[in-house]
Amino acid sequence: MSEPGYDPVKLAKDIEHIVVRGLARKYYRVARATRFYGGSAAADCVGCNLRCAFCWSGVPRDKPNEVGRFYEPEEVYEALARTAEKHHFRYVRVSGNEPTIGWQHLIRLLELFEQDGRFIFILETNGILIGADRSKARELAKFTILHVRVSLKGCNEKQFHRLTGAKPSAFKLQIQALKNLSDYNVPHHPAVMATFCSRESLLQLATRLASEVGPWETANLELETLILYPHVERRLKEARLWPPGPISE
Numbered sequence: 182m183s184e185p186g187y188d189p190v191k192l193a194k195d196i197e198h199i200v201v202r203g204l205a206r207k208y209y210r211v212a213r214a215t216r217f218y219g220g221s222a223a224a225d226c227v228g229c230n231l232r233c234a235f236c237w238s239g240v241p242r243d244k245p246n247e248v249g250r251f252y253e254p255e256e257v258y259e260a261l262a263r264t265a266e267k268h269h270f271r272y273v274r275v276s277g278n279e280p281t282i283g284w285q286h287l288i289r290l291l292e293l294f295e296q297d298g299r300f301i302f303i304l305e306t307n308g309i310l311i312g313a314d315r316s317k318a319r320e321l322a323k324f325t326i327l328h329v330r331v332s333l334k335g336c337n338e339k340q341f342h343r344l345t346g347a348k349p350s351a352f353k354l355q356i357q358a359l360k361n362l363s364d365y366n367v368p369h370h371p372a373v374m375a376t377f378c379s380r381e382s383l384l385q386l387a388t389r390l391a392s393e394v395g396p397w398e399t400a401n402l403e404l405e406t407l408i409l410y411p412h413v414e415r416r417l418k419e420a421r422l423w424p425p426g427p428i429s430e
Contacts, residue, residue, distance in 0.1 A: 186348035189309045193230035193282050199245045200228040201283040209241045209249035209277065212260040218272045218303060222264035224257050225277030231307055231345045233334055234420040235374060238277055239412050254289035258297075265300055274303040281310045284317065291324050304329045308358030309351060318361035329369035331358050332405070336378045336386035340428050343420075344377060359394045372403035379427035 200207040207227035215223045228245040229238065240248050261273040273294065280287055287304075294302045302324070308331040311317045321327060333355050335341040341352035362369045371390065375383060383404075390398035407413070407425050417423045 184348040184350060186342055186346055186351075187232075189230040189307075189345075189347045189351050190313050190354070193279070193310055196228040196230055196245060196279075197282050200226070200249075201286065202251055204286050204289055205251040205253050206257075206283040206286040207245065207249040208252050208257065211252055211257055212264040212273075214264055214268045214270070215276075218274075220268060220270045221272035221274055221303065222261045222268070222270050223274050223276045224261055226275055226280055226283075227278055228282055229278040229307075230282060230309060231279070231334065231347060233345050233374075234416045234422050235344065235376070235407055235413055235425075236416070237408055237410055237413060242278055254286055254293060257290055258293040262294075262297060262300070271301055272303055273300045274305055276305055279307060279309075280304060281306050281317070284310070288320065291321075291327060294326050295324050298326065300326065302327050305332065306330070306358075307332055307334065308355045311361055312354030312356070312358035315361045315364075318358070318365045318367055321362070321367045322365040327368065329362055329367055330403070331355065331362070331369060331371050333371055333373040333386070335428070336373060336382035337389075340377060340382065343422070343428050344374070346420075356389070356393055359390070359398055363394055363397070370401040370403060371398050372405050374407065375404040376407040376425050377422070377428050382427070 208224055209227050210225040212222050212224045215221050227241045227249040229242045265273050334344050338349035338352045342349040387399040
């Protein structure tokens with residue numbers, strides 16, 4: 182019997198055909214100043230391989246062929262560095278959707294910031310592709326300016342499926358991403374959308390991370406909270422996740 186839900190690895194390949202041209206990748210905003218991490222410059226990319234009900238990205242996620250334009254890595258680097266310089270930020274990041282789609286674009290962008298050496302690049306990712314391909318973690322290990330934030334979509338397979346619509350087993354790829362990053366000593370930490378997690382499921386996740394990856398993951402688990410934009414509220418109601426709260430086990 183096949184699993185319910187879509188395959189996010191396959192979806193990533195489909196999205197890549199839309200948002201990547203050679204080393205150029207689609208963005209809908211380059212770049213902006215944000216308050217996250219005490220202040221950071223962010224570029225917002227187009228296209229994701231998950232369909233989270235709580236996602237704040239709208240058209241850039243759902244209709245990647247209709248929004249944004251293609252930027253070379255050098256253009257994104259220059260915009261981020263210029264914004265970070267202007268606001269005296271230490272951190273830069275790619276946000277909005279999934280930056281590991283268009284891998285060679287990302288690697289070239291990281292190389293440019295590695296050569297610069299003035300900023301910390303925070304890679305915000307769902308980790309699916311890093312979990313599916315161990316070599317990606319090995320490639321990231323060469324960068325000294327990198328920190329990876331892996332955003333877990335729930336505390337377990339059932340919550341992951343309810344929140345994303347993806348097949349439940351894909352949650353293991355998120356856990357595997359943390360394992361791969363840990364094995365190659367890539368600086369990182371996990372985060373989880375805690376709004377939909379009960380105290381019990383959070384404790385179970387913490388135990389699982391400590392057992393399958395290491396105690397570092399549990400000690401540094403970041404708890405995300407929901408931001409209720411109007412389109413997020415609409416999505417949650419359509420997914421029958423309203424009002425927001427822990428998903429029953």
